[in-house]
Amino acid sequence: MKINKVFLTLLLAGAALAGHAQTDGNPSKYDQHKVFTPLFYQQNGNQYRTAGGAPSSKYWQNRADYKISISLDTIKHRVDGSVNITYTNNSPDGLPFLWLQVDQNIYREDSRAQATSVVTGGRFTNKSYTNGDEIKGVYIINNGKAEKADYIITDTRMQIRLKDSLKANGKKINIKIDYGFEVPEYGTDRMGRINTKNGWIYEIAQWYPRMEVYDDISGWNTIPYLGASEFYLEYGDIDYTITAPANLVVTGSGALLNPTEVLTVTTQKRLAEARNSDKTVTIRSEADIASKTSYPNKASLTWHFLCKNTRDVAWAASKAFVWDAARINLPDGKKALAQSVYPIEVSGQDAWSRSTEYVKNCIELYSKEWFEFTYPVATNVGGIVGGMEYPGIVFCDWKSKAGELWEVTNHEFGHNWFPMIVGSNERKYAWMDEGFNTFINKVDTKVFNNGEYYQKQDAQREAPTMFTPGADAIMNTPDVIQNDYLGNAAYEKPALGLTILREQILGEERFDYAFRTYIKRWAFKHPTPWDFFHSMDNAAGEDLSWFWNEWFMGTMTLDQSVKAIDYVDGDASKGSLITIENLGEMALPVTALIKEDNGKTGTVKLPAEIWERGGTWTFLYKSTSKITLVTLDPDHVLPDLDPENNSLSGQEIDKNVTAASVIKAYLDAIGGADKVKSLKDMTINSAATLQGTPVQLITKYKATDKFEYDLTAPSYNNYVLLHVKGLGDSVSLVQQNTPVNTPKEYQHLLSNRFGFFPELDYGKAGYVLTLDNRMHAINGKMAYQISITHPDGSKMKAYFDKQTGLKLKQVNDTPNASPTEFDDYRDANGIKVPYDSKTSILGVAVEFKASSVSVNTGLKDEEFK
Incomplete structure (x- = not known):
């Protein structure tokens, strides 16, 4: 089943109020004895299930x-x-x-x-x-x-x-x-x-x-x-008949056994054509809906279906259906049929007219990658259900479009592997179907149509939501997990765990072999979590009990940190001694990107076992000059709760550089303080995709203290995800189409987050600016970090490019706040504005691209009330 997190609790981009992000100076929470416990497995194999994770000789x-x-x-x-x-x-x-x-x-x-x-x-x-x-x-x-x-x-x-x-x-x-x-x-x-x-x-x-x-x-x-x-x-065979008015199209799990009794000769010919076509063929058009010759001339028809070796069947019926189909090519040379039925209102190449293409491709990709599709037909139904899976048939929201339709179709058909083929207990272990399925969805989306809908995952941005206070462990029954955390515990967190196993711990070849082994062993059977854990351990040749323990059984968090850079005998040319710390409870591998003063770069990969003896580790790096920067997890593949301490610079900041000079350099870089002060108003139109759903952001500013931030999902009738409007000290907030009462202290946070060029105010009384004594790395660029305390006591951090002076990143200094990164600065009436901004919404990394920036258009004060 698809959880569309757009409709779960919204964590404000850069303005979340709850959490426990690590901060500088916090002591380590790490205890290797809790992670690497030898007592994780407490059951031996038996006559039904082997210790190696397979069905045993007497399995039944x-x-x-x-x-x-x-x-x-x-x-x-x-x-x-x-x-x-x-x-x-x-x-x-x-x-x-x-x-x-x-x-x-x-x-x-x-x-x-x-x-x-x-x-x-x-x-x-x-x-x-x-x-x-x-x-x-x-x-x-x-x-x-x-x-x-x-x-x-x-x-x-x-x-x-x-x-x-x-x-x-x-x-x-x-x-x-x-x-x-x-x-x-x-x-x-x-x-x-x-x-x-x-x-x-x-x-x-x-x-x-x-x-x-x-x-x-x-x-x-x-x-x-x-x-x-x-x-x-x-599992078993399900033979079923449905008697319905003759003008209805009925489709269901399995094979239709009596097509000559319920379909016209024309419809049968079109179906035969579709079974031999890689391109979508129309079976029933809009004209056929109104035509009495498009179905047999009877009052009612009985449709007869058979689905073999299945755990369930479902079906759909309507006289409103248009119907199209195409051939599915399976690895062993067999063929199946991909088809879609949906109302004409949602046809179109940006919507359901591409559904059959999506069905065909995801079935072919999963069959090639993991295990061959086992049903004769794969049907996508457009209707009221937002996303739900059954053997050989899925129900998807009829209003879904483009990437959103691909995502829900791909997800629901992924369920034909978990749990339709691998029959786990969803009542107890939602993650064994939802999490595994979400994982293979991500692998599939990266490949589909050369990555048409692929977005690289940023685990660092997802960490605050995935590891929020009050989080439930993955290993819980779904009815115990809080509603607003089910998307993480059942879907995203187990999927990320498998991704980390595949890409950072085992490697793709070992992981894929072990995962396929698990699927093959338990196809049409009933595995437990322990069968999965044992099967992966044995097939991959790795004792992963420590990983299952920390990732699935509790709510441990990750915080890797660079502590110190030293040199052998004080001489960088003899090598560098780099000390890293594990400040969170979780152990994971380490990837360190190292840059030297002479321009050389290198990458060091360390296994999770470095943390077996404690939370501090020093390794030798064969440097030939001084280290300018060490960055852990440079590609953001791990859910590190405090990425601020992932980097340490060996460079000293020039004594002439101050917080004030950095702010001045920024204002000069974007056009000068006087030019910025002369702005009367600005409107920025941006767009992004959130979990396959197109979202639109319109940001408006009017000097000096008026702003509006309007984030909507147009395909959901302009559903308001977040609307913040500020006029002086008065701020209003709407989340998910619902007005939210905002306490006074929260309004300050919103003003600080969404306000108009706040750097213009930093020289005023009441503001305190502190320049960090070390350089920071933001996407490979060296940056100054300034901590800003506002007159009301609220705090934020901003990072400015050492070379260009431009602002690269800012984050409210509140727990779990999502940082915003800026890039692609372009001229707008003499002022440089970032056309690219990255943040996270609902724990999902989102990249907004500006399509237009309008300046001095005469916005009225009334628009901000």
Whole structure:
């Protein structure tokens, strides 16, 4: 499932209020004994699961085969029918009772999910109610005879109590359940229906009673369905029929078995063409929607699907669907079909008309990289659901466009590997599907269409949000994780961990071999976290218990620091002794970029094991001249909470340089203080992409104390992510379309962050400027650091290029504040303005590119009230 963090709690770019970023002088928190504990693994292999992370010789899992027959009533918006379940008990245990999931009960007003939802609502909160699963009859079928079963329903679970235990080692039982339910309009963003100009779109999931998993770890897995946690299901074949009005297009998981009965000859020909085409072929056009000849001349049709060796199926239906498709080429030479169905309102090359291209490419890339796609069809449905995955079919927000549509499509189809192929327990371990999937999404996006939507990750900028105070450990059930941190704990943090393993610890070749081994071992089986950890350790040939311990089990943080630069016998030509410190709790490898006075540069890579004996390490660097700069993690691949101490300069600052002279040099560099003071107003239009979503930033200033910062998502009806408006001492704030009350002290922070050329005020009474006694490195450029204390006591730091005088970076001196970096200065009516600014929003690195800068356009004071 896709978490679009645009709609989670917004951390202001450069103005966050909570956190615990390290500061100079803080003592180290590091304790190597807590990281490199020898007691991380406390279980041995057994007859079911080996110590090496593979299924053992006597591994077993039960099986559930389904035959489902239902009808869709588009007047009453109901699904009614029956399901026949053949359940095979492959366990060594007799089963006196069986447990099933009846997930439609989450939509009842008296559901446990409703009782445990916060009053402020959220993505998984009911917006309306139904009667849930209306169970009309439960029967045990024995020798063709139906006998009423003894059953009880508790919220989203049904227990069937058997007269005689279901015997072990392959014995079967047949169950028949008659049921029905009303389709909710909003089904906790996993299913639902929406009315478009050409009719309702139905996205149907969790739509039949399903067997709970009985395994060798917990026995029956009966965690209730509360919304955030997803599913844990048995594998089997699912044969299902859907009877619906004839003018509807129905698509679902698996293969359509009766195309000649439900499709016209023309539609069949177009499908045949698509199966042989690498380019998208239209199957059903806008003209076909209104044409009565585009479907068989009957009142209703029954669509028959079969999905083999699957844990679930889902389907969609609508008379509003346009439909296109193309061929998928799989590594072993087999072919599959990529297809998309969506309303005509969202067609277009910047939107859903490229959906099938996205589907085809992500399936081909994942199949080549990790494990071959196993379903005959991959279908993307545009409807009300923001992003949800099922075997061979996904539901994506019909309003998604461009990179946003690629991202959600790529993410949801990535789930066909985790957890559809590798069947982990999503109810307990969301990170084993969401985190693994987010990781492969990033690998895939880097390759797709030569990186069309790729954005290099900046882990340093993401660190304050990923390691925020109150963060939950990855190893938690999703319902325990706080709503505004689920995106980090289940998605981004485990994905970053795998990226670090792949790129910094194991290397791509070793990691990829181990990861593929894990997938192959556990395809269509039920792994635990320990199976994953053991499998990666053994296949990669590395004891990674220290990494699993620090990254997945707790909330340790990272803060690497350069402490000192010394020379052998005081002579730089004999070599340099560079001392680094580990100030946080976490151990990770070190990459140090070293620059010498003679212009030479070098890179030193050190393994995480340097931290086994403590938090300080000194290494020898074969220098030939004095060291001008040492920078740790120069490419920002690690989530270091305090990158300010990642660099140490060997250069001494000229005694003639002062804070005042640095500020003067900056003002001179951008055009001179007098020129800046003569500005009446300025408007900057910028754009960026946030998690695939285009965002627009309009910044306005009017001398001397008026500003407006307007950040919106145009594709979401100009959804206001952040709007800050200031007039003198009065500042107003809107986050996520909601006005926010701003305390007086917070208004000062906003003014300091968003104000107009604040350097003009630094010479006034009440300001205190302090020049740091060492040079700093900002993206490879040597810079002066000035700490500014405002008259109200608030603080910030700014960094100015030693060579050009231009401002390179600024950050409010508040915990977890996101720095802003500046580049690409261009002339705007005699004043140099940065056209490129980098910051982070929601912990995601964002780069704003200015498209225009307008000066002295006559902005009125009223615009800032």
